[in-house]
Amino acid sequence: MERAGSQFSPRMDSRIQIWGMVHAAIVPIASVVVALVVGAAIIALSGANPLVAYSALFEGGLGSGRAFSRTLEKATPLIFGGLAVSLAFKCGLFNIGAQGQLLMGAVSAAFIGFSLQGLPSALHIPLALLVGALLGAVWAAIAGTLKAFTGAHEVITTIMLNFVAFNLTDWLADGPWKDRTPGNIVARTPAVAPEARLPDIVGVPLGIILAVLAAIAVWWLIWRTTIGFELRTVGQNASAAKYAGISVRRMTVLAMVASGFLAGLGGAVETLGVVGRFQPGFNVGLGFNAITIALLARTNPIAVIPASLLIGVMQAGASRMQFNSGVASEIIDVILALILFFVAADGIIRRVLRLRAEEGERVTLSSGRGS
Amino acid sequence: MSAGSEIVLEARNITKRFPGVVANENVSLKLYRGEVLALLGENGAGKTTLMNILYGLYHQDSGEVLIRGEPVRISGPSDSIRHGIGMVHQHFMLVPVFTVAENIILGAETRNGPFLDLNAARRQIRELSRQYNLDVDPDAYVKDLSVGQQQRVEIIKALYRKADILILDEPTAVLTPQETEELFTIIRSLTARGASVIFISHKLKEVLAIADRIMVLRRGRVVGETTPREATERSLAEMMVGRSVMMEVEKGEAHPGTPVLTLDRVTVLDDRGQRVVNEVSLEVHAGEILGIAGVQGNGQTELVEAITGLRPVHSGRVLINGRDVTNASPRRISETGCAHVPEDRQEDGLVLTYSVADNLVLNTYYTPPFARGIVRNDRAILNHASRLIERYDVRTPGPLTPVSALSGGNKQKVIIARELSREGRLLIAAQPTRGIDVGSIEFIHQRIVAERDQGAAVLLVSAELDEIMALSDRIAVMYHGKIVATLPAASATREELGLLMAGAQPTNVPHETIADGRATVKAQR
Structure with missing residues (x-):
C-alpha cells in the first residue's frame, strides 16, 4: 500500500500501534470461538447437547475452588511449555522438541527429588528445579548447535530428539531409576522426598507462581533487553542481524538453550508439584499443546498465561463433561486440534472476518536459515 | 511507430x-x-x-x-x-x-x-x-x-x-x-x-x-x-x-587527508568459490569521496561485503585507520567507526517489521545511551528517533510506525540517518539512491557531500554513472573483479568511463568505439 502524502502525525502513529495490538488479538480469539462452534457441531452430531456439554466443561474447570485448582495444575506446565516455544519462535526457530526437553527436565528433577534425602526444602527444591531446567537446556542445545553450525533444521532434529527422550526416560523409569518398592510393577521412579515437593504459598501452588514469574521474565527479556532485541532481529531478518553485528549462530544456540531451559523447568515443576515422581505417560502431549498455546498467544509471553488457562480449563473439565453429557473427553483433543488449525491457517479466519494481513512482527513457522 | x-x-x-x-x-x-x-x-x-x-x-x-x-x-x-x-x-x-x-x-x-x-x-x-x-x-x-x-x-x-x-x-x-x-x-x-x-x-x-x-x-x-x-x-x-530540484550536486573542492581505508591486494570469493574480487588495492582518504564505477556484478558487492566483515577476505589485508581489520567481525569493524549503507536495504539494512525507532538503532542498540548493561532504554531510543526523523526529513507518521509502511525513499533515509549519525570517519555507501525518488536522491547526495566536508572518507559504490560522476572526487573503475583504472573525477569523461566499464584497457581506447560507449552509458540512472 502506498501512503501518499503521509506526514509526521503522532495520532496516526499511535493509531497504527493500537490497531496492531487489537489486530493481533482478533485472530486467536476468533479461532477459539470457531473451534468451539465446530466442536459443538461435532458434539451435536454425536447425539449430545453441546450446551450441556460445554457448561459441564466450564463448570468442571472453573465451577468450584477445587475445579479451579485442577485447572491451575493443568495450566502450569503448559505455561512453561508455551513460553519455551514462544521464545524460540521469537528467534525464528520452531522448537517442536519442547516435549522431549520437558521429559528430560521431569526425569532429572525426579532423580534429584528421590535420590537426595534430608535436604531442607529451601535447598532441595531449587536444586531439583535447576537440574531439571538445565537438562532441558542441554537437550535443546543439541538441536541449537546443530542448526547453528551445520544448518540441520531444528524441526527435524527436535522431533528426533523427542524420540530419544521418550525412550531414554522410559528406560530410566523402568531400569536404573525404577521404583523398587515391593509390589510395584509399573515403570516409574520412586516418589520424591517430601522436602522436594512444591508447597502452596498462601494457598497458591508454588508452580503457578513460578510460571507467572517466568512469563514476566521472558516478556522482560524479549522486549526490554538487548538480548531480546538480538533474538528478535535474528528471527525477523537474519541477514539484517548479521549486518548489525549480531552473531546469528550465537543467538540460535542461545534461543534454543533458553527455550529448553523453560521446557525443562516446566517438566520439573510438573514432577515436583503435581505427580510427585516421574512416571512415563504423565507428561505426554504437554510439549505439543505448548505449540498450540504459543501460536494462540501469538508468541506473546504474557498472552501465554490466558491461553494456557483456557486449555487448562478444558482439560480439567473434560471428565465432568463426559460424566454430565456423555460426550467422550477426547472431544477436547479435537477442539484443541481445531484451535491449532485455525490459528496456524489464519487465512481462513481472516477471510471470515475480512481482515487484511497484519503488519508488525510475524511469527515464522519455519525458516530456512542455517550456516 | x-x-x-x-x-x-x-x-x-x-x-x-x-x-x-x-x-x-x-x-x-x-x-x-x-x-x-x-x-x-x-x-x-x-x-x-x-x-x-x-x-x-x-x-x-x-x-x-x-x-x-x-x-x-x-x-x-x-x-x-x-x-x-x-x-x-x-x-x-x-x-x-x-x-x-x-x-x-x-x-x-x-x-x-x-x-x-x-x-x-x-x-x-x-x-x-x-x-x-x-x-x-x-x-x-x-x-x-x-x-x-x-x-x-x-x-x-x-x-x-x-x-x-x-x-x-x-x-x-x-x-x-x-x-x-x-x-x-x-x-x-x-x-x-x-x-x-x-x-x-x-x-x-x-x-x-x-x-x-x-x-x-x-x-x-x-x-x-x-x-x-x-x-x-x-x-x-x-x-x-512540485518544486525546483537541483540536478547537479553542489560541492566544493576536496581536501583529502590521511588514508582512512586501505585495501592491500584484497581477493574475495563468491558463494561458489569463484574469485570475484581479484587483488584489489586502493586507499580512501579522509575528506574525499572515492567512487567505484562498474556494471553490476563485477565484484563491487562482494568487495563491500568483505570490507564490512560480511564475507571472508580470501587473501590480502583491509586496514581502517591503520588498524588491520581483515576478517574481523562485522561488529568490530562497525566499532572502528565504519558506517555502511548496504546495497540491499530491504534485506540487509532494515528489519521491515521493526519500528522506525528500532531500525535507527539497529547496530548501536547495545551502546549507551540506548542500553544500560543489557537493559534497553526505550526513552533514549525514542528521543534519538524523533531527532533523526526531523533532521533527516524522514516522512513517517511517527517513530513507532513499522518501517515497512514507509516509501522506498524514506526507508533509505532511515538507513542514511542511522549510518551518518554515528561517530565515524569512514562511510561505505553501496547504491545509496537505487530505486528512490528524485527528492530523496537530492537530499541523500547533499548529506554524503556534507560527510566528506566534515572530514569523513567516503567509499561510494554505484551502478549509476551519473551518481558516481556527480559525487566522486576520484573514480575507480571495476571490471571483472579488478580495479582497471583510477581517475580524478574532474577530468574523467562519460565516454572514457563507459569504455573502461565495458572492459577496454585504459591505454588503448580506440576512437571509433566511443559512440558505442556513449550508447552503453546513456541508459544509466
Whole structure:
C-alpha cells in the first residue's frame, strides 16, 4: 500500500500501534470461538447437547475452588511449555522438541527429588528445579548447535530428539531409576522426598507462581533487553542481524538453550508439584499443546498465561463433561486440534472476518536459515 | 511507430482511498493503440495503486475503467488477462525451478487430453520470441537466467496470454544499462506491432528515451501531461516533486587527508568459490569521496561485503585507520567507526517489521545511551528517533510506525540517518539512491557531500554513472573483479568511463568505439 502524502502525525502513529495490538488479538480469539462452534457441531452430531456439554466443561474447570485448582495444575506446565516455544519462535526457530526437553527436565528433577534425602526444602527444591531446567537446556542445545553450525533444521532434529527422550526416560523409569518398592510393577521412579515437593504459598501452588514469574521474565527479556532485541532481529531478518553485528549462530544456540531451559523447568515443576515422581505417560502431549498455546498467544509471553488457562480449563473439565453429557473427553483433543488449525491457517479466519494481513512482527513457522 | 488514434484503455476519475491516505484522486488516463505511455512519479505518488486497479488487484472507490470503449469491471487478474491486459511486476512472479516454457504456460496450460502438451507451448514461445526479438530459450531453467532474461520471460508470459496492453512496473530498476537498452528495443518492437505499453518509472532519462507521452502523478493526482519533445529532465523533476530540484550536486573542492581505508591486494570469493574480487588495492582518504564505477556484478558487492566483515577476505589485508581489520567481525569493524549503507536495504539494512525507532538503532542498540548493561532504554531510543526523523526529513507518521509502511525513499533515509549519525570517519555507501525518488536522491547526495566536508572518507559504490560522476572526487573503475583504472573525477569523461566499464584497457581506447560507449552509458540512472 502506498501512503501518499503521509506526514509526521503522532495520532496516526499511535493509531497504527493500537490497531496492531487489537489486530493481533482478533485472530486467536476468533479461532477459539470457531473451534468451539465446530466442536459443538461435532458434539451435536454425536447425539449430545453441546450446551450441556460445554457448561459441564466450564463448570468442571472453573465451577468450584477445587475445579479451579485442577485447572491451575493443568495450566502450569503448559505455561512453561508455551513460553519455551514462544521464545524460540521469537528467534525464528520452531522448537517442536519442547516435549522431549520437558521429559528430560521431569526425569532429572525426579532423580534429584528421590535420590537426595534430608535436604531442607529451601535447598532441595531449587536444586531439583535447576537440574531439571538445565537438562532441558542441554537437550535443546543439541538441536541449537546443530542448526547453528551445520544448518540441520531444528524441526527435524527436535522431533528426533523427542524420540530419544521418550525412550531414554522410559528406560530410566523402568531400569536404573525404577521404583523398587515391593509390589510395584509399573515403570516409574520412586516418589520424591517430601522436602522436594512444591508447597502452596498462601494457598497458591508454588508452580503457578513460578510460571507467572517466568512469563514476566521472558516478556522482560524479549522486549526490554538487548538480548531480546538480538533474538528478535535474528528471527525477523537474519541477514539484517548479521549486518548489525549480531552473531546469528550465537543467538540460535542461545534461543534454543533458553527455550529448553523453560521446557525443562516446566517438566520439573510438573514432577515436583503435581505427580510427585516421574512416571512415563504423565507428561505426554504437554510439549505439543505448548505449540498450540504459543501460536494462540501469538508468541506473546504474557498472552501465554490466558491461553494456557483456557486449555487448562478444558482439560480439567473434560471428565465432568463426559460424566454430565456423555460426550467422550477426547472431544477436547479435537477442539484443541481445531484451535491449532485455525490459528496456524489464519487465512481462513481472516477471510471470515475480512481482515487484511497484519503488519508488525510475524511469527515464522519455519525458516530456512542455517550456516 | 507513432501512436494511433484508437483508445484501447481509459480510466475516468479513479479515486482510491486507504485508511488515512488517498492513493488516487480523480485520476484519468487514456492509452492509445501502439503507444508507450510513461507514468512518472515519486515513490508513493500512486502509480502502483493505479496499475493495480487496472490489473484488478484493487478495486477503485469511484470512477470507471473502459477497455476499447466498453466500461468493464475488473475484479481480478483473470479478468484483466481476458481483456488483454498483461502486467510485469517489479518483483517477478516466476517459479525458479521450472523451465521458461513451464513458467509461461503456468495457469494457461496447453493440453493433450489430461497431459501437458509442452511441445505445442514451446513452438508458440519460439514463435513469440522471434516476432518480438525476445531472445530466450524455452527449455532453460528460470533460476539460471539473468534478471534481464527473467523479465523477458514475464513479457512473453503476458504475450502468450494474448495481452496487447502491457503494464511494466519499474521495469528497469533491476537491469544493467545494456539490458535496459535491450528492453527498450523490445518495447519498440511491441508497439510497432500494435501493442500498447504503460511504462512506470521515476527515472527521467528513461522516460524521455522511450515514451510517446508522459503523465506525471504527484500525491495521488495527475499533475501534468507532456511529451519527450516538450519536456526536459529538469521540467519533469519539477513536476514530480512540485518544486525546483537541483540536478547537479553542489560541492566544493576536496581536501583529502590521511588514508582512512586501505585495501592491500584484497581477493574475495563468491558463494561458489569463484574469485570475484581479484587483488584489489586502493586507499580512501579522509575528506574525499572515492567512487567505484562498474556494471553490476563485477565484484563491487562482494568487495563491500568483505570490507564490512560480511564475507571472508580470501587473501590480502583491509586496514581502517591503520588498524588491520581483515576478517574481523562485522561488529568490530562497525566499532572502528565504519558506517555502511548496504546495497540491499530491504534485506540487509532494515528489519521491515521493526519500528522506525528500532531500525535507527539497529547496530548501536547495545551502546549507551540506548542500553544500560543489557537493559534497553526505550526513552533514549525514542528521543534519538524523533531527532533523526526531523533532521533527516524522514516522512513517517511517527517513530513507532513499522518501517515497512514507509516509501522506498524514506526507508533509505532511515538507513542514511542511522549510518551518518554515528561517530565515524569512514562511510561505505553501496547504491545509496537505487530505486528512490528524485527528492530523496537530492537530499541523500547533499548529506554524503556534507560527510566528506566534515572530514569523513567516503567509499561510494554505484551502478549509476551519473551518481558516481556527480559525487566522486576520484573514480575507480571495476571490471571483472579488478580495479582497471583510477581517475580524478574532474577530468574523467562519460565516454572514457563507459569504455573502461565495458572492459577496454585504459591505454588503448580506440576512437571509433566511443559512440558505442556513449550508447552503453546513456541508459544509466
